[in-house]
Amino acid sequence: MSSDGSSNGSSNGSPTLTLDGKVVPFETGETLYEVARRHTSDVPTLCYDERLEAFGACRLCVVEIEGFRSPVASCTTHAAHGMNVQTKTEKLEKHRKTLMELVCSENPRGVEIDPMRGHASQEMTDLAQRYAVDGTRFEGAQSGQSHPDDPNPMILRDYDHCISCYRCVRVCAEQEGDYAISIANRGFQTQITTEFNGFLKGSECTFCGQCVQTCPTGALADNRALQHTREPGEVELTRSICPFCGVGCSVDIMSKGDKLVGVRPAMDGPANEGALCVKGQFGWEWVQHPERLKNPMVRKDGVLVEASWDEALDRAAEGFRRVRDTHGRHAIYGVASGRAPHESAFSVQKFIRAGFGTNQIDNCSRA
């Protein structure tokens, strides 16, 4: 119990430890993994997602601490003042290679994964390359049963690639709060499941896609983006804000040429930290839908026809005026769109209050 939170400060206040021979400061409560990552050492991991509680499944992040009998998982070990920590000894690298050989052996196809599958989908592939592991050593039975039959157009459940890191289950519980998926069975028979091993659409799943974006193997994949895999061109990412609502989730828009091929949550988005909802994540196809409205339309003799903005706005103003003149100012009720940011919502209420003299103003997100 020697390291249990005993991170007393050094004489000048901030506690320090020795990391690969260098004395570095840390803040009380930080884990060794956090300290190591801040100081550029590239400790590998597959089960870690900084937004989630450290779990300690993959054991790749093990480090040696002087005085400890065995290596410890740096993600679940708190830094303590005076610790002498090694992150990259020959022994550790050998354990890491063996771990990678083991995990690739249950998943040999996992070394080539379409990056369209999701944000984190290359983590396993990258580490396999770093440790020069191809999945042939330690050959044996494969774990995980795919659900290619899950009838939803958004999330591909390709558990042949699953390595049981449980990031999906944890993000669903800890970030999304939906508890839609869980862990069935145990040991090598472990399987990601929904209630009674059913389809996602019959579960509590809201199709937010967070499990897809945290999956380090692409076992969970963005099926919408995958439809565009064969199209020519490189995927380009453009940082933007999701237009659906006022929360302002940061997204990385995926495009090939001038074609939108997918949306990814920005892990560093200040409002969303990697989260999106089903609309922001999967509801982008309208952007290039052939029936998308591109000009204002007005009804003439019962038929909608294209019009200029001036004509359309005049027509709208005329409508408002008519209603006010015939039914009085309280016949007007303004509902700001939930997609409107603050400033626009403010303008709407101003328009209704100052323009018509009524307080009947609301927002569609109120429900």
Place this chain on the structure above:
Amino acid sequence: MAHINPSGDQELIERWRDQPASLLPLLHAFHDRDGYLSDDALRAVASGLRIPIADLYGTVTFYHHFARVKGGKARPRVCDGPVCKLQGCDELIVGLDGATAMPCAGRCDGPIPVLQDDEVLIGTQPGALTAAPPLVPPPNPGGIDECVFAEVRDPRRKTLAGYRESGGYRALSRAVREMTPEQVLDVVSGSGLTGRGGASFPTALKWRAVREAGGGPKTVVCNADEGEPGCFQDRVLMDLDPHAILEGMTLAAFATGATRGFIYLRYEYPATQGVLETAIEEARAAELLGTSVLGTELTFDIHVRRGAGAYICGEETSLLNSLEGKHPFPRNRPPYPVTNGFEGTPTAVNNVETLASVPPIVDRGAEWYAGLGAGEHKGTKIISLSGDVARPGNYEVPIGIPLKTVLYDWAGGAPEGRTVQAVTMAGLSGGFLGAEDIEEATLDEPSMRARGSLLGAGGVMVFDDSRDMVEIARQAMSFFAHESCGKCFPCRIGTQRLTERLAGVAGPKEPELWKAEVEDIGRTMAAVSACGLGVAAPGITGSLMRLFPEQVDAHVNGQRK
């Protein structure tokens, strides 16, 4: 008011909802009522206890013994532990209608146990199964002073009256009336008692940590999960001497300041649950448990919680998650249970044998107990001896006594015409010892650790010279693979890969490559697994390769007998 079915869903939920550690007993209530856990039952439990249904479904599938198909609970489960394999359990499984295998069920010293509904039958022939009697240990063959077994052969010991006649509850009444908790801690500390559940942690040190920890209510948990193959001593103590465990727990409560207690009992001991519950009722009626123990200020009560078939739930943090109704993965440590145990409160988790040792220690004194050990070692340990040995059974031995004394002089050695080829230690967790070690080893941790092994929970399985050690190792590894919780990579994948290699269904066909693979997997498992299961499992392959290289080569070359 509408008529309520006495065992309707709502009744069951209301019976348990506000009880501590309610999920397991509520699931058992449905399992017992319906003979399986239906989807509807799970939905009712999930909404009754406000657990997400996907979580509950996943957690239920973790446990081996929760049946998910109609009629499943009544189907016979036949022990296929290493010793029952020697007795022909495979044929029994084939011969019994609807039977399936279950991991070691803790009766290795007799005929094969078969769990059928809530009854344990024993036998080796399908048509000739009989009820399983409690097994009484034979008189100590060494004629040596005992601690926990001293009185258990007396059949009256099971009742409160009989227990009191032979000195029971004397220690507790002295402690609560004449001693301070500090004094109890000093006695336990002086006795040298360490955990008998496997890790040998000093009991007084653990209790002091709980006593000094902030927050509460504090908890004492008796670990009666006894899942290690080849270990069956806790069952005997609970069946024959239940009050000793209750008294030990109450002394632990007095010493630590705990107010609530749980006994986490493995599923495979259904009759034991009744024995413990009867004893608890007797103790409550006699004010030995409750809000004013023996008229003093001590408040302590005990609840029995039945597990559902998972060796890993014997690991203390996995056990705590199981009690709390969570997915029973082990927790990351620190923090340890002594500060963050059951529902985050300071908790002492102790093994059955550890707790049963406490009343005689407090009664007869630290020096007496310490003096029971051999040489500089302190105290006693029960050794569960089984397999190819003339007189299998439980033996309470002085710690530090030579292994060969117990194996040959006490238990009669290998059967007529055979010699001992190997023994396992700590059930399976200590791997194998070969002839040389058996000759020299003494039954204590330093001697065992010097041989790369463990005394642990004290299970010793004996294999004579007719046995195929690679096959024995395969069975052992497939147990670990079956019981791996699946939380961490090295153990989840490693136990599977090692089992496949021992079975010869995958892996290199060239001995040097085979050994290199098995060594690499084992080294990484032992060094970086998240809990003791994955750390211990490769002890099997390591000792196999060290002791029986020719058998390993023959296996890899496809020349096994």
